[in-house]
Amino acid sequence: MTTLILTAENYAFGPSGKLLTVASLLRKKKYKLIFIGEGTAYQLCSKFPFDEIYMCDTSSKTVTNLVKKVYPKASMLISVMDKPSVFVAQKFNLPVAFIDSLFWYWYEIPSFLWSVEFYFKQQSFNDDRNMKKYAHKIHNLISVGPIINEIGLKQKNKINQLLITFGGMEAKGWYKVGVDTYY
Numbered sequence: 001m002t003t004l005i006l007t008a009e010n011y012a013f014g015p016s017g018k019l020l021t022v023a024s025l026l027r028k029k030k031y032k033l034i035f036i037g038e039g040t041a042y043q044l045c046s047k048f049p050f051d052e053i054y055m056c057d058t059s060s061k062t063v064t065n066l067v068k069k070v071y072p073k074a075s076m077l078i079s080v081m082d083k084p085s086v087f088v089a090q091k092f093n094l095p096v097a098f099i100d101s102l103f104w105y106w107y108e109i110p111s112f113l114w115s116v117e118f119y120f121k122q123q124s125f126n127d128d129r130n131m132k133k134y135a136h137k138i139h140n141l142i143s144v145g146p147i148i149n150e151i152g153l154k155q156k157n158k159i160n161q162l163l164i165t166f167g168g169m170e171a172k173g174w175y176k177v178g179v180d181t182y183y
Contacts, residue, residue: 001030001031002031002032002075003031003034003051003074003075004033004076004077004078005035005036005070005076005077005078005085005089006019006035006079007036007037007041007058007077007078007080007082007085008079008082009041009080009081010037010038010039010040010057010082011040011041011081012040013040013044014101015041015081015101016040016041016044016045017044018080018099018101018147019080019099020044020045020048021148021149022080022099022147024149026078027049032051033050033051033052034050034051034052034053034070034073035048035050035052035053035054036054036058036063036066036070037054037055038056038057038058041082052070054066054070058082058084058085063084063088067088067089067092071092072092074094075095076095076096076117077089077095077097078096078097079096079097079098080099080101081098081099081100086098086112086113090112095116095117096117096118097118097120098116098118098119099120099122100121100122101122101124102122103122103127103130104125104127104129105125106130109130109138111137113138114138115139116139117140118142119138119139119140119142120143121141121144122144122145123143124146
């Protein structure tokens with residue numbers, strides 16, 4: 001059975017929510033799934049039926065001992081925006097799939113991310129600036145749409161509308177409520 005290590009940046013529930021969507025699909029394919037994380041990422045992901053779960057700050061020195069134990073079992077690391085886990089995986093020659101839902105936002109993308117096996121950028125806002133700057137540098141850049149679970153409504157919504165919010169209402173300088181969004 002193929003073993004995959006999954007991590008998500010400890011930043012509210014956005015990265016871990018995306019990770020759980022991916023993990024649900026991988027679970028259906030019968031992969032062995034190991035989660036490593038801390039904080040809100042751990043809080044949310046520890047409720048998912050991973051085969052193994054480790055609470056660990058991937059940017060701490062204690063991750064090295066855990067990595068020596070866990071990484072040799074794995075075929076790949078799947079990281080949702082958790083850059084320290086990618087850095088460590090590369091030291092151990094573990095292939096990496098990196099999922100970045102803020103590609104449009106970054107002023108700089110570290111060079112160690114350019115050589116990951118798969119760099120999935122979630123298409124949302126205009127990312128022309130970073131596409132011009134990084135598309136030719138990132139080894140295997142793949143643009144994907146929204147990373148969300150399928151929603152099965154049990155009853156018909158009377159007004160035929162559904163509001164999904166992933167946090168925040170306005171990011172100064174990037175988008176405005178009512179102009180770039182439909183609130």
